[in-house]
Amino acid sequence: MAKKPHPAPGQGETVRREIVEAANRLFYHRGYNQTSFTDIAEAAGIPRGNFYYYFRSKDDILGAVIDARIERIRAMLAEWDAAEPDPRLRLKRFAQMIRGSEKDLLRYGCPMGSLNIELGKAQPALKARAKKMFDLFIDWLARQLAALGQADASRLALQAMGRVQGVAVMTQVYGDREFMRAQLAEFDAWIESLPAQGPAK
Amino acid sequence: MAKKPHPAPGQGETVRREIVEAANRLFYHRGYNQTSFTDIAEAAGIPRGNFYYYFRSKDDILGAVIDARIERIRAMLAEWDAAEPDPRLRLKRFAQMIRGSEKDLLRYGCPMGSLNIELGKAQPALKARAKKMFDLFIDWLARQLAALGQADASRLALQAMGRVQGVAVMTQVYGDREFMRAQLAEFDAWIESLPAQGPAK
DNA sequence: GTCTATACCTTGATAGAC
DNA sequence: GTCTATCAAGGTATAGAC
Secondary structure (H helix, E strand, C coil), X not given: CCCCCCCCCCCCHHHHHHXXXXXXXXXXXXXXXXXXXXXXXXXXXXXXXXXXXXXXXHHHHHHXXXXXXXXXXXXXXXXXXXXXXXXXXXXXXXXXXXXXCHHHHHHHXXXXXXXXXXXXXXXXXXXXXXXHHHHHHHHHHHHHHHHCCCCCHHHHHHHHHHHHHHHHHHHHHXXXXXXXXXXXXXXXXXXXXXXXXXXXX | CCCCCCXXXXXXXXXXXXXXXXXXXXXXXXXXXXXXXXXXXXXXXXXXXXXXXXXXXXXXXXXXXXXXXXXXXXXXXXXXXXXXXXXXXXXXXXXHHHHHCHHHHHHHCCHHHHHHHXXXXXXXXXXXXXXXXXXXXXXXHHHHXXXXXXXXXXXXXXXHHHHHHHHHHHHHHHCCHHHHHHHHXXXXXXXXXXXXXXXXX
């Protein structure tokens, strides 16, 4: 349920959400440090000074944005888990989700990767919060790989995420959608190549 | 030899180089947009206003930084080519160079990747210049792979660079040097796995 | 050629009227 | 609860004294 914001939940709750939503988009499209309060205010349709009723600082907004992203990721992973019992097919959904973001990836890169890279350079406190988005995926990937009987599932999960991140970087740098598609096809092939031997069951 | 700066080459040339060197470090360590003129002036040991004698704008400094990096990359690749005729061993030097940057990669990520990602979001003109650093490596990688008889050398070069970029991202996000070393070992293994069949010779 | 002083704008943040 | 007016600080860039 996340930490409670200082405005009492009730009236301003929808305004707060709109601010977070606008900030979320802008942080992704321009980067955190390159997004100003003015930008967010315009996008959210509220006056500039009105911010500090909902958030006490810019970092605070980023925190809310990260929390919102985390909630969304959590919900998505839970949905995959609920809808699909086969870990291999779950992994394929992961690849499919990336395909669905093709357009954004070409323009803005990976929202998790680019944010972590930006914050990792000189804002370690914020970067630590942003890392949690990765943790969710890594843990989930490791669970699926473990369910497929992979021994070093955690390391393999890191490796798989690294592969995806590499594709995201090259995709943004070269704007090459064909490359991206080919790489994701190889990723699918890798998933299929994993031996099917669940441990318990 | 790059474009001539407006100060006549001669006296201020070493000052100019010092500015570029300081900016180069700072752009890498903090990011381009997060680096101010004040930062650069302090690092270079010159007064703030003195900049505009050497550069007409901040973008102009970035241009000079990119040019300097390109020159350095070019020299490095030429050195590898001169010192080592075997394309396979050249590729190993590439991997070795990355190992040598371990400490910086953990803290700041890849200097080319992070800069391209930052500029790619909303500064397309600058990003286009930064991309040229990648072009050098991609072309060089493609040449080595072609020399090894690889059919789709260009695509394979992109893939190899993507792999490295993915490792760089995950390395910075998780600060895991063991992961990085293991991934580079796999990269070495991949190089060795390439069949040895030069076309001409 | 080198440096000081400063203009002008935008930033994140606050105070207080409504 | 909502918004206007404004702040101090820091940003890039310029003018002009030495």
